[in-house]
Amino acid sequence: xxxxxxxxxxxxxxxxxxxxxxxxxxxxxxxxxxxxxxxxxxxxxxxxxxxxxxxxxxxxxxxxxxxxxxxxxxxxxxxxxxxxxxxxxxxxxxxxxxxxxxxxxxxxxxxxxxxxxxxxxxxxxxxxxxxxxxxxxxxxxxxxxxxxxxxxxxxxxxxxxxxxxxxxxxxxxxxxxxxxxxxxxxxxxxxxxxxxxxxxxxxxxxxxxxxxxxxxxxxxxxxxxxxxxxxxxxxxxxxxxxxxxxxxxxxxxxxxxxxxxxxxxxxxxxxxxxxxxxxxxxxxxxxxxxxxxxxxxxxxxxxxxxxxxxxxxxxxxxxxxxxxxxxxxxxxxxxxxxxxxxxxxxxxxxxxxxxxxxxxxxxxxxxxxxxxxxxxxxxxxxxxxxxxx
Numbered sequence: 001x002x003x004x005x006x007x008x009x010x011x012x013x014x015x016x017x018x019x020x021x022x023x024x025x026x027x028x029x030x031x032x033x034x035x036x037x038x039x040x041x042x043x044x045x046x047x048x049x050x051x052x053x054x055x056x057x058x059x060x061x062x063x064x065x066x067x068x069x070x071x072x073x074x075x076x077x078x079x080x081x082x083x084x085x086x087x088x089x090x091x092x093x094x095x096x097x098x099x100x101x102x103x104x105x106x107x108x109x110x111x112x113x114x115x116x117x118x119x120x121x122x123x124x125x126x127x128x129x130x131x132x133x134x135x136x137x138x139x140x141x142x143x144x145x146x147x148x149x150x151x152x153x154x155x156x157x158x159x160x161x162x163x164x165x166x167x168x169x170x171x172x173x174x175x176x177x178x179x180x181x182x183x184x185x186x187x188x189x190x191x192x193x194x195x196x197x198x199x200x201x202x203x204x205x206x207x208x209x210x211x212x213x214x215x216x217x218x219x220x221x222x223x224x225x226x227x228x229x230x231x232x233x234x235x236x237x238x239x240x241x242x243x244x245x246x247x248x249x250x251x252x253x254x255x256x257x258x259x260x261x262x263x264x265x266x267x268x269x270x271x272x273x274x275x276x277x278x279x280x281x282x283x284x285x286x287x288x289x290x291x292x293x294x295x296x297x298x299x300x301x302x303x304x305x306x307x308x309x310x311x312x313x314x315x316x317x318x319x320x321x322x323x324x325x326x327x328x329x330x331x332x333x334x335x336x337x338x339x340x341x342x343x344x345x346x347x348x349x350x351x352x353x354x355x356x357x358x359x360x361x362x363x364x365x366x367x368x369x370x371x372x373x374x375x376x377x378x379x380x381x382x383x384x385x386x387x388x389x
Contacts, residue, residue, distance in 0.1 A: 003173075003174070003231060004231075004236055004237075005169075005170060005173060005229055005230065005231060005236070005237045006229070006231070006232055006233025006234065006235060006236055006237065007183075007228070007229055007235050007236075007237050007327075007331060008084070008227065008228045008229075008230060008233040008234075008235070009080070009081055009084045009228045010226075010227040010328045010331050010332075011077040011078065011079075011080035011081050011224075011225070011226050011227065012077060012223070012224065012225045012226075012325060012328045013052055013054070013073055013076045013077045013223060013225075014034070014050070014052060014221070014222075014224070014225070014315050014318065014321075014325055015033075015034020015035065015050040015051055015052060015053070015222075015223070015314065015315045015316060016031060016034055016314060016315055018054050018076060019080070020332060023329075023332065024332045026314070027311065027314065027329055027332070027340050028338050028341070030313075030314065030341045030343045030360045031314060032207060032313065032314050032343060034051060034052075034221075034315060034316075035048055035050050035207050035208075035219055035313075035314070035315075035316060036049065036050075036051050036053070038051070038189070038194075040191075041189060041190070041191050041194040041220075042191075042194050042195060042198060043191070043195055047194060047198070047203060047220075048204060048207055048208075049189055049219055050219055050220070050222065050223075050312075050314075050316025050317075051189065051222060052222055054076065056069070056072035056073065056075070056076060057072055057075045057076060057079070059075065062141070062144065064127060064129045064132075065129040065131035065132055066132075066137070066140075066141045066144070067110070067127060067129075067132065068106070068107030068110050068132050068133075068137070068188070069107070069109055069110075069188040069189075070103065070105060070107050070137075070138060070186055070187070070188040071107070071141045073186050073188055073223070073224040074138065074141060074145070074186045074224050074226070075145060076224065077184075077186075077224040077225065077226050078142065078145050078146060078226060081146065081182070081226060081227075084228060085146045085147075085148065085182070085228070088228070089147065089148065092179045092180055094147060094148050094149040094150070095149045095150055096150055096178055096179040096180060097148040097150045097178060097179070097180045097181070097182065098148075098152065098173075098177065098178035098180070098181040099139045099142045099143045099146075099148060099150065099151070099152040099153070099182045100151075100155070100168045100169045100172065100181055100182070100183050101138050101139050101142060101153075101154055101155070101162065101183070101184055101185055101186065101226070102154065102155045102156065102157070102160075102161025102162035102163070102184070102185035102320045102321070102323065102324065103135060103138045103154060103161060103162075103185060103186055103187055103320040103321070104156055104158055104159070104161055104187055104319045104320035105187045105188055105189075105190050105192075105193060105320065106132075106134060106135050106137050106138055106154075107132035107133045107134075107137055107188075108133050108192050108193075109188060109189070109190035109191070110128060110132040111128075111132065111133040112190060112191050112192065113125070113128075114128035135154050135156045136153075136154045137154070138154050138186055139153050139154040140152065142182060142226070146182065148182065150178045150180075150181075151172055151177055151178060153168070155168065156320065157377050157379075157381045158320070158377035158378040158379070158381065159283070159317070159319055159320070159323070159375055159376065159377040159378070160323055160375040160377035160382065161185055161319075161320035161321075161323065161377070162183075162184055162225065162320055162321055162322065162323040162324035162325070163240075163322075163324065163327065163375035163383035163384075163385055164242065164323070164381075164383050165183045165184065165185060165324065166183055166229070166237060166323075166324075166327070166385055167240040167242055167383070169181035169229045170229075170237065170240060173229070173231070179230070180228060180229070180230050181228075181229040181230075182226060182228060182229075183227055183228075183229045183324070184224070184225045184226035184227055184321075184324040184328075185223075185224075185226075185320050185321040185322075185323060185324040185325070186224040186225075186226075186321050187222055187223065187319045187320040187321040187322075188222045189220060189221070189222045193319065194220050197217075197218065197220060201217070202217045202218055202285075202287050203218055203219070203220070204216050204217040204218060204219055205217075207219060208285075208286035208312055208313055208317075209286050209313065209344050209345055210282070210284040210285070210286040210291060210310035210312055210313050210342065210344050211282075211284065211286070211291045211295065211310065211342070211344055211349065211352070211357060212286075212344045212345050212346075212347050212348070212349065213347050213348065213351075214345060214347055215286040215287070215288060215291060215349075216286070216288075217285075217286060217287050218285045218286055218287060218312065218316070218317040219316040220316055221312070221315050221316025221318040221319075222316075222321070223315065223318040223321040223322075224321060225321055225324035225325040225327075225328045226324070227324070227328065227331070234389065235331060235387055235388070235389060236387060236388055236389070237385075237387055238269075238270035238272065238370070238386040238387055238388050239265075239266040239267065239268070239269030239270030239385075239386040240265075240266060240269065240383065240384070240385050240386075241261070241262040241264065241265025241266030241267070241268070241269060241384045241386075242262060242265065242382065243258045243259075243261035243262040243265065244258065244379070244380055244381055244382070245257050245258030245261070245380035245382065246379060246380045254289070254292070254293055255293065255296055255297075256296045256297030256300070258376070258380045258382040259283075259293060259294060259297035259374065259382050259384075260300055260301055261382070262376075262382040262383055262384040263297065263298075263301045263372065263374070263384045264301060265384070266372060266385060267301075267372075267386065270386050270388075272370070272386065274301055274302045274303070274306075276370055277302065277306065277370045277371070277372050277386070278306075278307070278364060278366075278368045278369055278370050278371065279307050279308065279330070279333065279339060279340075279364070279368055279370075279371045279372070280298060280306055280307070280308040280371070280372050280373075280374065281308070281309065281310070281311065281326045281329060281330050281340065281371060281372070281374065282294055282298070282308050282310040282374055283310070283322075283374040283376045284309070284310020284311070284313075284342075285310075285312060285317055286310070286313070290376065291349070291352070292349070292351070292352055294374065294376070295352040295353045295355050296352070296353060298353075298355050299353035304353055304354055304355050304356060305356050306356060307339050307356050307358045307362070307364065308342070308355055308356060308357060308358065309339070309340050309341055309342035309343075309357060309358040310342055310343075311325075311326055311329055313342075313343035313344060314343055322375055323373070323375035326373045327373045327385050329373075330371035330372075330373050331371075331387060333368050333371060334368055334369065334371065334387070334388065334389055335367055335368065335369075335389060336367065337363045337364045337366065337368065338363055338364075339358045339362050339364055339368070340358060341359060341360040341362065342358050342359070343360070344357070369388050369389045370386065370387070370388035370389075371387055371388065372384055372385070372386045372387075373385050373387075
């Protein structure tokens, strides 16, 4: 039997705040102040995005290739992990602490800025380094920042990236390649993703409206979410379910076959029944096809009574950071009876199963002991992560 693993010392930075207390307070209040109008990212005009509105740390003391907004977001979260990681280094050694993180943007924004200058002035800026935009940059930076020397890797599977990182961390520890793993994801806003999703007709004209009959797409967002996965603790990493239905390059299977398979795999790995789960954090992008298939899939696996909600109406879709961010929001709910609300206009789509969206201020009758978080990505790459007490 595989040794149980635990998730400790969760550190998050997102449009709800830059520390767990603030994030939890704004989450439960349904705060949408982090969704703002941006006039620079979209070529065609303004767009709504979920932005981190905080002073970010300077990275001047690090090599030039690490000078990105993505790594600044990571550093703001990593500051919260330095003390516990230093203790773990004393106990296990630097070589036994792995880094497994996900991203889909890395430092692409710096590449965009560099290309604009090159087109205008014929040369790149002196502070530009090509490695800033490499996907592996994030895990390298995390390893350097924390001073750890175990296996270090970045996963990039679009919107499931940082959820998949939990599965890879489990595998590294099970194979005795590490005792501890720093797990999570970071993504920052950039023009490429905003314009790309707009070209796919996937972005909303206003603030996203998950699961509503009036939904018209996502708001892109940015976030950092990093935690410690270890062999002792309180909150368990119960099961990670993965599937790949490969239905379409960018559209999910209409009946949610891959989503169903991922959720059931997470339950099976944990040895749990659907009735053992107290809450589901939906992928909930507010795109017509995702919300349709996810409602069908959740109803098939759990029925229509389980409390569920999407957090993307408050933080936007943080892409490569979404999985770890939303698992982190679940982590904050465990042991409490307050549920994360589903922020929308309340106008249900009559064509979808009537699943149980959490209203603002709702509370569970009992303490929340088990949460499942869904992350579904391009190409039918699906991940469900089950955590609990």
